Amino acid sequence: MRHDEIEEMRTLPLFVGVASTHVESMLRASFLQRFPAHVELAREGDPADFLHVIIDGQIEMYSAYRDRETTISVIGPGHSFIVAAVILDRVYLKSARALLPSRVLLIPAEAVRRSFGEDAAFSRALALELAGAYRSVVRELKNQKLRSSLERLANWVLTHDGESGGTGRFELPFDKKVLASRLGMAPEVLSRSIAALIPYGVKVSGRAVEISDMGALTGLAHPSPTIDGTVS
Amino acid sequence: MRHDEIEEMRTLPLFVGVASTHVESMLRASFLQRFPAHVELAREGDPADFLHVIIDGQIEMYSAYRDRETTISVIGPGHSFIVAAVILDRVYLKSARALLPSRVLLIPAEAVRRSFGEDAAFSRALALELAGAYRSVVRELKNQKLRSSLERLANWVLTHDGESGGTGRFELPFDKKVLASRLGMAPEVLSRSIAALIPYGVKVSGRAVEISDMGALTGLAHPSPTIDGTVS
DNA sequence: CGGTGCCTTGAACTCACTCAACGCGCGTGG
């Protein structure tokens, strides 16, 4: 890594309050790597070699079983992944692939565990990160077990609109195929579910989404603070 | 709490390596409470007042949405719950009820957060606890999204047998109704799925389960280390 | 112009849910 890059990485939320010697030692051992789209960054079942932090781009976390595959989450700049596997020194539970060309900071697991053991601020930061991640997955599990696919879509539209300014207009951040998998349904079902939202004032053409009747959509979606809550 | 009880609590895995002054201050503020069966200990949406540690008994973590309800997990002695909500100072995402008469240690959230901020060993213990919990939920999410209900049951039988000694015989740890909800299916579906396991050498009568053809069952279940792995 | 990939649409099918009835074991009260 170049000097200016190291300086850039220092400001990562993961590192706030952490002794600069520890930040330094982790960053010195790290790589800032570029990945083209469609490339696999990590494979489930492999030992956790690196803590990954997305600098820019977009990464899909997914998992396969038999001949099936599902996406667990899609994450962007600022997010780190496989924290849990790294500090427990276990194998990855998910695979990761780049959906867009991405820059990712790779911090060797060994260095992370050392700092985790020596620096209280860092272990606290990781604990908070993990607590937030834990709650996100719990929400997602409830989303899957308690809602129909139409409800999941309606709520996704609602929260995604909220996250992108609440203007009632936004662009899908990735392909519909990926969205379908993220929401836990076949692509065909997503198509039909999108069509089923028309009576509720949601128009989707290409990647453009437009909500014209927020009340009707909310009535269908029944958003819940303990499932959709935007703040961890 | 009585003196001998405090001594008993000191040895909790959550407290290993933690400065005894901090353990002391948390325990002094805590309650060791008994709950009869069927009683609700926490309700989702409420602010996190206490970190709960099960001393003995059995607690069901569940969640409701609209007119539906699902159980997230069933946990026993030694396990703590709602760690994440406590250290983030947020609301509970799940409700908890006692399935059996239970004793639970209630540590005030405020005291936990103070020790978390001051004691490095404690924050590390919590981070590791959270990392393990995170991985469990990720496994469960994959279990739900990637497997059919028959596969989920087959794998549950397999791992539960493994956890209870791998003898091929064990007792269901709770009602079938709860198991069905835990596995994400209606009670009727569990009944039929149990019947569907007979050709694979699984006999269930009442709460007694007997596996006579481990190979056949394993062939059906296709257990995967990244879903069923018993060590976090 | 003719691919190729993404999405949509249609139709058949499957898995799981719902509703309803029934059996069974158990505890309660007559």
Place this chain on the structure above:
DNA sequence: CCACGCGCGTTGAGTGAGTTCAAGGCACCG
């Protein structure tokens, strides 16, 4: 001691949500 009610589980039948397979439309890109 028996009758009854109740909770739990099973079984059956009908329905519905979601999957799968197949074909077709459409935009983008050579």
